[in-house]
Amino acid sequence: YLTHKDENQFSFYGAKNKEYEKSSRVKTRAVALALKDFILQSDNVVFVGHSNADYDSFGAAVGLQRAVRALGKTPYIIHDGNSPAIAKMYEEALQKSEYHGMFISSDEARERLEDNTLRVILDTHRPSLLPHPDLVKYAQKTILAGCSIEPKLLEDPRMVTELRSFDYIIARESISYEALKSAGIQNVHLMPDSAFTLPIQYRGDARYDAFLRN
Numbered sequence: 498y499l500t501h502k503d504e505n506q507f508s509f510y511g512a513k514n515k516e517y518e519k520s521s522r523v524k525t526r527a528v529a530l531a532l533k534d535f536i537l538q539s540d541n542v543v544f545v546g547h548s549n550a551d552y553d554s555f556g557a558a559v560g561l562q563r564a565v566r567a568l569g570k571t572p573y574i575i576h577d578g579n580s581p582a583i584a585k586m587y588e589e590a591l592q593k594s595e596y597h598g599m600f601i602s603s604d605e606a607r608e609r610l611e612d613n614t615l616r617v618i619l620d621t622h623r624p625s626l627l628p629h630p631d632l633v634k635y636a637q638k639t640i641l642a643g644c645s646i647e648p649k650l651l652e653d654p655r656m657v658t659e660l661r662s663f664d665y666i667i668a669r670e671s672i673s674y675e676a677l678k679s680a681g682i683q684n685v686h687l688m689p690d691s692a693f694t695l696p697i698q699y700r701g702d703a704r705y706d707a708f709l710r711n
Contacts, residue, residue: 528667528688535640539615541571543606547621548628550580554620557643559590562599573609576600577628603629622646622660640665648676
């Protein structure tokens with residue numbers, strides 16, 4: 498989708514969404530309850546996104562840690578300090594007492610991952626894109642959140658085997674969800690990215706056409 502901001506407002510443009518992506522409250526509630534159960538059954542939770550974190554992965558971790566603390570568990574966020582895109586956000590978080598001791602390095606994470614640790618991987622399905630790929634070898638339970646994958650990648654049996662190793666997969670849009678289900682991966686659930694539920698304006702709108710030209 499595309500986003501355009503003028504002096505008065507934001508406008509969003511993109512393809513029509515499937516009906517079940519628009520009407521996602523029931524699915525969102527079901528996924529939230531499942532996540533709650535995973536968290537309650539764990540001693541602590543470690544969030545890790547792709548290397549060179551951006552606002553998607555880091556922001557998701559910062560948001561989700563609140564839910565973990567609200568449920569009386571201890572959250573950790575892996576941050577190796579090599580992400581200039583979120584440097585300002587990270588520095589501001591360090592100034593707040595609630596984040597003290599929450600940010601840990603990959604090496605520290607390996608020491609904190611216990612038999613009853615829940616690991617949540619954000620914004621990537623490839624271990625090679627994690628700060629340290631061997632992080633996938635630790636912890637008994639692993640959730641893949643915000644999964645978005647090209648269907649053709651699932652033609653590789655190794656990719657399918659790897660994805661089947663996750664205890665729970667949350668797909669962020671229907672293309673990935675349907676592709677994963679078609680590949681025989683059963684532990685996948687759809688929770689549409691909020692961007693797919695934004696108001697959509699279509700071709701013919703003068704601002705949309707001007708945005709494309711520019």
